Amino acid sequence: MPERQVARRVESAEPRLGAPCDACGVRAVSAVSVCSALEVPELERLRSIMTTVHLEPGQTAIHEGDPADSLFNVVSGTVKLFKLLADGRRQITGFLVPGDFLGIVLNERYAYSAEAVDRVHLCRFPRRRFETLLGEMPRLERRLLGAASNELVAAQDQMLLLGRKTAQEKVASFLRMLARRTARQRSPVTSIGIAMSRNDIADYLGLTTETVSRSLTRLKEAGVIASTRRGRIELLDEEALRALAEGG
């Protein structure tokens, strides 16, 4: 498997004295990151235990079953989370974008693997020390609980999708999810960038690459979407997409 690469992390151990956080777009933009909604002194303490990590596409951030000794915050890029069956079947359980947490779970071991989709920047926190801080910063803890809540809601939507939606509905729902994410920064959205491969999309939707491809072709034929360049899709009829996503 060419995509199963060893994790060669490029860590910047030197703190660069404050620079990383001050310039960080995540803190300002995202309403859900660890850092946003923290006062300066609290942020300072977080920063003191933080290191930054760079990942190239395909590199692994965490591995299912490994001791969960780190916790991350996505700064830039897209990360895919996935679980594997013994024979290699893969289910991608989520895509993380800037502002999202990676490894919130307070369990001993990671329940899934995480791999970079494109070039990724992460903030890394040692779990032990992070948990110590947690006890002293109730606001941070509440924030984590909120993030976990949101993830749970998303997980339930995804279960509905995986268990009960048709291929066409799955793909339409996926596009809408991407559109919503894009809209968090720029709205309204007519063009969305697709960072992940057809294979990734298929493993996220419980389909095959062929079925994803065919579904997209159908959406194009129906005039709901259009694709000019690679890795980018134009939304022509958002209402039709909504109807398709929910089985209209």
Next chain:
Amino acid sequence: MPERQVARRVESAEPRLGAPCDACGVRAVSAVSVCSALEVPELERLRSIMTTVHLEPGQTAIHEGDPADSLFNVVSGTVKLFKLLADGRRQITGFLVPGDFLGIVLNERYAYSAEAVDRVHLCRFPRRRFETLLGEMPRLERRLLGAASNELVAAQDQMLLLGRKTAQEKVASFLRMLARRTARQRSPVTSIGIAMSRNDIADYLGLTTETVSRSLTRLKEAGVIASTRRGRIELLDEEALRALAEGG
């Protein structure tokens, strides 16, 4: 739809002065309930805002989209959580058993509906007051975060099941899940009670009742399980079941 009944809750508003919690098995047995691992004074405060709720099979505890003004702890019975598509397709996202939370999410509205599978007893907490307590009881908050973490892990397992497992593997996984739950109280397990209908199982596994039935028949034919009386299944070959559940 006969199963979509109106929620006629039977609430005991009178606190019965301490009795409910002292006698409650949940607190002692379960490692994950709200009440366990709380000191007596904290427990006392929780109890003061608590009421108990009884539900008959099919009755609704919470409804998707409603304002999330209550939070529950399951005391006895089994509760199913589910989401619906516009045309009635249903996905059951989980079954709650004694000790589990219902409605942890700190969102404005419930993301799913919850219905009693059999006769159910719940402890009910008004969300506002509960959240106030939360700020003063860090231990409770940590506990909630832990519960949310566990739910997330379970949700990811379920996504893998829904997206990538065959019907046979789904049913085998389901039986193992039930066995594990039963084993939390009594181990080892050879006989498990199935509180839910085939229809519920189907909607949990993303299948139809017919396929669930056929899969169970196959497992019987293979000598992996046996069924003496209705609503109960004997595990004859746990190792074979494990292999089947993971695509061996």
Next chain:
DNA sequence: CGACTCGTTGACTCTCTTCAAGGATAGTGG
């Protein structure tokens, strides 16, 4: 006892997968 729900089984259908091949795209090296 009859009506009802629930579970099982059978026959047929269909959506999605599998298998296979061709086309587009990007990166590489001469």
Next chain:
DNA sequence: CCACTATCCTTGAAGAGAGTCAACGAGTCG
């Protein structure tokens, strides 16, 4: 700069697993 190659995406044809439709048996309740 352009052939060369690897990878990804698309499209087609055939096949399979699960769904749909239908009937029947068993238990349950009024």
